[in-house]
Amino acid sequence: MLRFAIGALGVLGLVAALPLVVHNEYWFFAGYVVLQLIVLATAWNILGGYAGYVNFGTGAFFAVGAYTAVALYKAFALPLGLQILAGAAASGLLGFGVGMLTLRLRGIFFSIATIAVAIVLETVVLNWHYVGGAKGLPILRPAETPFFGSYTVWLFFVMTVIAVIAVGAARYVETSWIGRGLRAIRDNEGAAECSGVPTLKLKLAAATLSGALMGAAGAPYAQYLSFIEPTSSFSLNHAVNALAMPIIGGMGHWMGPVIGAVLLGTLQQVVTVTVSSEVNVLVVGVMLVVFVVAAPEGILGLVKRWKKASSK
Amino acid sequence: MEKSLLEIKSVSKQFGGFAALSGVSIDVARGERFGLIGPNGSGKTTLINCISGVLPNDGGSIVFDGEELSGLPAYQRTRRGIARSFQIPRPFASMSVLENLVVPLEYVVHRGSLHLADTEAEAMEILRGIGLADKAATRSNQLSQVELRKLELARAMAARPRLLISDEAMAGLSSNEVSEVLEILFKLNAAGITIIMIEHIMQAVMKFSQRIVCLDAGRIICEGTPGTIVANPEVQKAYLGA
Amino acid sequence: MPQVAHPAFLVMGAYATYMLAGYGIDPLLAGLLLMPVFFVFGLGVYQFYYSTFEGRGSDQGLRGIAFFFGVAFIVQVGLILAFGVDQQLVDASYIGSSVEFGEMRVPQRMLVAFGVALALTAVLALYLSRTFTGRAIKAVAQDEGALRLMGANPVRIKRWAFGIATATCALAGALLIIVGPVDPNLDRLYIGRTFCVVVLAGLGSMSGTLVAGLILGIAESIVLSTAGTSWAPAVAFGILLVVLGVRPAGLFGR
Numbered sequence: 001m002l003r004f005a006i007g008a009l010g011v012l013g014l015v016a017a018l019p020l021v022v023h024n025e026y027w028f029f030a031g032y033v034v035l036q037l038i039v040l041a042t043a044w045n046i047l048g049g050y051a052g053y054v055n056f057g058t059g060a061f062f063a064v065g066a067y068t069a070v071a072l073y074k075a076f077a078l079p080l081g082l083q084i085l086a087g088a089a090a091s092g093l094l095g096f097g098v099g100m101l102t103l104r105l106r107g108i109f110f111s112i113a114t115i116a117v118a119i120v121l122e123t124v125v126l127n128w129h130y131v132g133g134a135k136g137l138p139i140l141r142p143a144e145t146p147f148f149g150s151y152t153v154w155l156f157f158v159m160t161v162i163a164v165i166a167v168g169a170a171r172y173v174e175t176s177w178i179g180r181g182l183r184a185i186r187d188n189e190g191a192a193e194c195s196g197v198p199t200l201k202l203k204l205a206a207a208t209l210s211g212a213l214m215g216a217a218g219a220p221y222a223q224y225l226s227f228i229e230p231t232s233s234f235s236l237n238h239a240v241n242a243l244a245m246p247i248i249g250g251m252g253h254w255m256g257p258v259i260g261a262v263l264l265g266t267l268q269q270v271v272t273v274t275v276s277s278e279v280n281v282l283v284v285g286v287m288l289v290v291f292v293v294a295a296p297e298g299i300l301g302l303v304k305r306w307k308k309a310s311s312k
Numbered sequence: 313m314e315k316s317l318l319e320i321k322s323v324s325k326q327f328g329g330f331a332a333l334s335g336v337s338i339d340v341a342r343g344e345r346f347g348l349i350g351p352n353g354s355g356k357t358t359l360i361n362c363i364s365g366v367l368p369n370d371g372g373s374i375v376f377d378g379e380e381l382s383g384l385p386a387y388q389r390t391r392r393g394i395a396r397s398f399q400i401p402r403p404f405a406s407m408s409v410l411e412n413l414v415v416p417l418e419y420v421v422h423r424g425s426l427h428l429a430d431t432e433a434e435a436m437e438i439l440r441g442i443g444l445a446d447k448a449a450t451r452s453n454q455l456s457q458v459e460l461r462k463l464e465l466a467r468a469m470a471a472r473p474r475l476l477i478s479d480e481a482m483a484g485l486s487s488n489e490v491s492e493v494l495e496i497l498f499k500l501n502a503a504g505i506t507i508i509m510i511e512h513i514m515q516a517v518m519k520f521s522q523r524i525v526c527l528d529a530g531r532i533i534c535e536g537t538p539g540t541i542v543a544n545p546e547v548q549k550a551y552l553g554a
Numbered sequence: 555m556p557q558v559a560h561p562a563f564l565v566m567g568a569y570a571t572y573m574l575a576g577y578g579i580d581p582l583l584a585g586l587l588l589m590p591v592f593f594v595f596g597l598g599v600y601q602f603y604y605s606t607f608e609g610r611g612s613d614q615g616l617r618g619i620a621f622f623f624g625v626a627f628i629v630q631v632g633l634i635l636a637f638g639v640d641q642q643l644v645d646a647s648y649i650g651s652s653v654e655f656g657e658m659r660v661p662q663r664m665l666v667a668f669g670v671a672l673a674l675t676a677v678l679a680l681y682l683s684r685t686f687t688g689r690a691i692k693a694v695a696q697d698e699g700a701l702r703l704m705g706a707n708p709v710r711i712k713r714w715a716f717g718i719a720t721a722t723c724a725l726a727g728a729l730l731i732i733v734g735p736v737d738p739n740l741d742r743l744y745i746g747r748t749f750c751v752v753v754l755a756g757l758g759s760m761s762g763t764l765v766a767g768l769i770l771g772i773a774e775s776i777v778l779s780t781a782g783t784s785w786a787p788a789v790a791f792g793i794l795l796v797v798l799g800v801r802p803a804g805l806f807g808r
Contacts, residue, residue, distance in 0.1 A: 040589050041430070054619050056558075101799045111558075112326035112621060113750050113798055116791035119746055123788035134784070169354075177418045177425035182416045184404050186616075193386040194364055196420035196471055200385070236742065240627055243620060269564050282631040289624035 004171060008164045015160045019153050028156040030225060034265035035159040036217050039166045040238060040244035041257035043213035046170055047206045048243070049251030050179060052186030053107050056113030057098075058242035060121050061091040061211045062231035065218030070131050070139065070228050080158060080220060081144075087219030088212040095211020099204045122234040139222045141183025155224050159217075166213045170254040173209070180205060214242075237281060244288040250300025259299055315378060317342045318363070318475060319504050323372035325358055332358040333530045335372070340475070340508060345501050347508045347521030349541070351550050354527040356510050357399060360477050364396045365389040376475070392419050395473035397464035399480045403452035409463055410435050410448040414433075416471040435470060442466045442496055458489045465496060476500060476509045482516055490516055503549075518542065526550065561744035562626035563720055567727020568736045569591065569633055575644040575731075580647070582670065585728025589721040596720025599625075600713040626741060633738035651737035666728045674725060675764055678718075679754065691715045747788035754797050756804025766805065769793075 022028070040058055047053050055061075065087030072078040098117055102110040126134045141151050148154045173179050181202050184192035193199045200285050222228040241264065249260025264284065273282040293304055318340040325333040334525050335357045350356050361367040363374055365386035374381045381389055395416075404412050413435035418425050425431065439445045442462050447455065452463060461481050468476055478497060482490045494516055501507050511517045517524065518538040526534040526541060528550040534541055541547055567588060574584035607618045637792065646663070654660075680689040693701045701708055730736055735782045751770055755762035774789045 048616065052616050054616055055624065101795065105798070105802050108619065109753075109798060109802065112753075113795060114747060116749075116794045119742070119791045120788045123785055127784050137608060142624045180407075180411070180415055181419060183406060187406050188402045189406040190366060191398065191404065191467075192415070194366065194390055194398075195416040195467060196387050196417075197391040197415065198385075198387045236627075238625075243623065244566065247620060278635055281630065282635065285624050285627040285631060289621060289628065292624060297618055306741075 002284075004168065008168060011164060012160060015157055016147075019148055019150070025150060025152050028150075028153050030269055032152070032159050033269070035156070035163045036221075037245060037261040037265040038163045038258050039159070039217035040214055040242045041168045041249070041261040042163075042170045042254065043210045043217070045246040045251055045254075045257045046173055046213075047203075047210040050174060050182040050245050050255070051203060051206050053103070053203065053207070054111045055114045055210065056111050056239050056243070057068035057116075057118035058214060059234040059236060059238040061094060061115065061214035062120035062218035062221070062238050063230070064091045064094055064121065064124065065215030066221040066228060066233050067125055067131055068215070069219040070137065070222045072137070073222070074131070074137075077142075080223065083196065084158075084162070084219040086214050088216040091210045091215025091218070092212030094215075095207040095209075096204060099207035099311050103200060103203045103207065105282075107282050108182075118234060118239070122230055125230045125234070132229065134230060136227055137222075139225075141223055141226060151223070155220050160221060162213075162216050166216070167254055167258060169209065169213065170257075173206075174254055178202065201203060237284075240281070240284055240288065244284050244291075246298070248291045248298055249294070250298030252297070253300055255299060256298050256300050258297055263284070314539045317344075318342055320359075320363070321373045321375065323359070323362060323369045323374060325362055325370050332459075332531050333362070333369070333423075336527070336530070336532055337372075338525055338532070338535075340506060342506060343501070343504060344506055345497075345520055345522045346506070347517040347524035347525060347538075348508055348527065349512070349514075349517055349547075350527035353529075354550075355530040356527055356531075357479060359527070360396060360479055360508075360510065363477065364394055369523075385537065387419070390416070390473075391423075391472055391519040393474035394471075394477070395468035395471040395475070396477040397461075397479055397481055399483070401464045403455070403460060403463055403467075404451040405451075407452055408449050409439065409444060409452050409455070409466075411482045412417065412452050412463060412467050413438055413470040416467055420471040438466050438469050440501070442469070443492065458485055458492075461485065461493065464495075465493070473505060474493075474507070475506045477510070479510050480512065480528040482511055482513050494520060496540055557622055557649040557716075557719070558720065558745065559626035559629065560723065561741040561748055562629040563592070563596075563723040564727050564730065564737065564744055564748075565613040565633065565736060566629055566739045567724040568731040568740075569637060569642070569727070569738075570642055570724065571731050572637075572642050572736070574701065575646075580646055581644045581728050582666065582733050585725040588724035592681070593717045593721035596717035597713055598722070600716035604709060604713065615804035622787055626745075630738050630741055637738065639737060641737045642731070643735045644731050646732065655794070663732050665734045670725070670729055674722065678722070686712070687714060743790075746787070750790040750794040750797075752804075753794055753802070754804055764807060
């Protein structure tokens, strides 16, 4: 635990010092996306990788966070920190709600419900004119930037903090008895229940935490783009990314989603710029299928196997 | 008269139009060795599922140590002292044998986690008692059939139950292995655990049980000591086809 | 079976019909011709799915769903890359003209689609209840072990069922493009509609599917005329969520 805390502080310190060395804002702009992916992938993995329940509606949780933040910012000029908390709370509530509705049933019902929720909410937002509806809403960033001088850099730092919190939470869950309970649920839910594991409660907790973190990732989105509109907020790409990155990186360990997010995120930036954004999406889809079929334990799994083989 | 540990009162269970259990009533005394037999499809596992809470019973009531169990989810029943093994073993496949036992220890006995090393030591104790200590670090999906059966029992034991239900733990085992498992069950009973044994291996059931109930098509057709059961013509008829 | 790619296959069927229609083949005929092709394709997909994922450890459920999700996604993007995001239409003798029923005018293509869909449902229902394989398919959903004991191989049965399901995508896709223009993003909408109908009907009920489909269709039309097109996509999913909360077994399910 201590090692992780020191590492986390180190990362934050490094990030805080970056603007002294890196002056081109583009790097922070692009880096923000990768950080966002880290949070989404890590959040997804808490319910998906640890407990085995697949969320196809990451976009919904992300967008709920974003739009909650926008609505509150427009109404009360809420500071960023509170926007993030509100976004997290809203998406956490959504996770709890969807969970209450479907986690008593077979896993596929939960997955379908997440798709359903994504589309229903997107339709609702499309018709909600206060936040811009289908046309979207331009957002004016606050005039003053705490520290850093540039609001983009500030957002980058804030997202790093969120990422550290997300990874820290995932790590805590994974290594605690809660993580063991979730793994028992994933391995054999019936046996887990008969071994004293309160399966519904744990699943609900995981769904709520997962949703809340996704909402936190979404909250600064409008500030980041200076604009918000439904299609990109609810985009299916969020769902595919959040699903693909832990699978590619490795679902059993908190490092997996991070690795998947960094690798895939960087790859995506490169492909979008050099080829096209459609091909980029195709690449993610193909990699997902390839890894699911051939390397289900992800990169971390491959590394483990390679280490075992080379130590013989 | 001392109150029974488990009172099953007129329990029924339907699946669509099919009556898996009809008006089953059984009393199991504290510390008793109780046998449950019956041909395939007679409702034994359904009854166990109703007791352990995996399935809700449609009619009647199930009272454990004076407390009505209806409506309680399975994990709460385990926490109150009812543990069961599964007919077809259901290990936590991604975990080692040791870790399989840590789960019930953390969730039933300690309701939280102690220092992991202490919990693992407790788990090792149980594994030693059942003869699986040397497999502690093995991933549970790599065990042999008899080892899996033992793990099922060990995991049920790790919940420190007052009532242990063993669901066909000996099916498909060799006669030596059957003796091994039987010895473990005797030991547990000697330590004060009430045991309900479901088995098809008549030798084992007769040897082990103080009282036996025979089910057929969801109803009790005979109840009594092993001697009574063996002599009963209804039981013989029910088993001729099995 | 977590076949979330089914609607994607449906849209694929629609586009395949479109391609064949480009050669002058009547779309309905194209759909029928495509059925055996899709059937074989379905067999192949199931075989791959089974040998890679079924019953080997705890992760398989998740991997299976993820696999089909990935496939659906690839199909969708593939269609975009091949055909573009714009809508595509087909032409036929019965498209464009209407039939009069007293005061109402019903577009002919709707009647055609309705008739074919009804016929297809009837054929499937008969198949499932009258033929051995059909009954085996129903049985496999209820009790695989018992089926095995009766000498039928559940894997082959499931593969056959998957093939049939995929084949229906071909015909249904043809009907789809007959009824209206299609674009690659349609599969998202149809995931909602398909699952909504299945959940509303309850698993295992063929006649229930018809009723549920009708209910959904009517609901969508009502919403379309009262609240406008911007709310229509949510109807299917909205109903789905309500059913899940109130009566997950569906109207007719076991």
